[in-house]
Amino acid sequence: MKFIQDNEVRWGVLGVGAVCEKKSAPAMQKVPGSRLVAVMRRNEEKAKDYAERHGVPRWYGDADALIGDPEVNAIYIATPPDAHLELTKKAAAAGKPVYVEKPMARNYAECQEMIQVCKEAGVPLYVAYYRRTLPNFLAVKQLVTDGQIGDPRYVSITINQPRHPDLKEDTAANWRINPEIAGGGYFFDLGSHQLDYLDYLFGPIAEVYGIAANQAGYYPAEDIVFASFRFESGVLGSGNWCFTTGESSKEDEIKIIGSSGEIRFPCFWGTSVHLRKDGEEAQELSFDMPENIQYFLIESIVAELLGRENACPSTGESAARTNWVMEEMTKQFYKH
Template identity: 70%
Template sequence: MQKVDNSRLVAVMRRNGELARDYAQRHGVGKWYDDADALIADPEVNAIYIATPPNAHLELTRKAAAAGKPVYVEKPMARTHAECLEMIRICEAAGVPLFVAYYRRTLPNFLKIKSLLESGVIGDLRYVQVLMNQPAHPDVKTGPDENWRINPDISGGGYFYDLGSHQLDFLDYLLGPVKSVRALAKNQAGWYGVEDIVSAGFEFESGVMGSGVWCFTTSEVAKTDMTTLVGSKGQISYPSFWDTYVDLETDAGVNERFTFEMPEHIQTFLITSIVQELLGEGSCPSTGHSAARTNWVMEEMTASMRKI
């Protein structure tokens, strides 16, 4: 935010004032608060970034919108699809824009995937397959009281909500909305009370099919992060988290790997697009409406665990 043209970080807030003050001093931020209401009311602040866990997103969005200030909220957008819809309603009623931090929509490796697909180099897209195997995070055994990412009252779900949301949101950007989902979600390891594995089949409105398995309690040797787009003339494969390459293979004999450098700060390009939209000079590709669709897909995929 400090390094994007026409952008300035005016103030920061944490519940612990000493930590807020320390952060402000280390990063050259002029003001700090230990109360969110005070920051939102600051007349020098004209947009709000909500970087809390998801359980606070709706209430802080309500306060920011009531103050007439645009909202940029972390992902996932909220704990539930219903909360997402309420955030959209609040911001539209207040006449303020709502953006969500799905920054992969602006990163060069993901834009390359989009351009390759749109070029027709792999022909007609038939289906997409997502495979994510990850060993249990070291902090899962501390329990949901210490690790908010596995406390659905705070996060909405488990690591699937935290990580799978990025993958599903990019597929929404790449292929359009998902129209139907069939899935199973379970907790196999028993270390916490929310899903640690999700197996899903889904269909996009375009007719493209999709499948995915997300497991967060595998062995190290099984560790995998790969999405594959399979077409009538070739395929595109890419990791979402652990590397930045894109592989292209075609029936015409193309076998090429594209590699990319990431920006110093991973959200730079998305924040730039937000600033440009607020200045009337561009548009941000990640909105409340697009992010709400991702929450809907995740709810559908974990419904067997939630019994919703």
């Protein structure tokens, strides 16, 4: 199905901040059949500065003005999560496909509403879980599919991170640790990538139990989460996320254990993939990343919007499942 009748996707970006400097928006200028034509930020001077530095012809200080721009035929929402629902409603009402940053929204209910309004408007909804398209993560998926570790038994996630370097005394300046804006803390920001990728690898999670706490007291959000879960496919999983460890404990690893081997790889700090079989290292793979990390995902979205193929692996439906899982893992903490 061709969602955009023109032969070009002309993007407008809402919330053209740090993520748009290198990770995402520049790729919209490089993918064939794609062009970035307008950007918006509440501070119009900053929007103008971005546009002039990146060769974007128009800029706005108002979201409605960008959404209503007749040259824009697809919307990328790069704001913090608290604005995702409202802006998705507006873009869908204008009949324009939506690409939204992760996490998809603050909670599962907002995700469901976003899916519904896009469905009613007949526009597709995509979410920026770009690891589903990166070569190292695709290699892991291929190793599992090819039976290199036999039947997958369980997966474990570990992330230990010292107090985040961008944490300021004025926590209101850091939306990622403000649950009213982000839905949770760094777990929602970083853990969402890991959990979404495992959804891509093993299918939806059917059952989940978690405990979350705030041990260090630096900010209102959770700073540690422990959880166990079961995929519909029968694979079991566990995870521990701690964002206030010492530097010597810093760790980022996902490990998949199978009936005849294991795969180990990082999610954030590196691109290597290690395959271990029969008690010894069998293979180590390393990969180069694209200059703009969202390039391959944006490429898949453009292909789908132009009717070339049903290509994008990260949709509103898949991303909403990750929000549900995170909400289940932290629900007792946020009852207090």
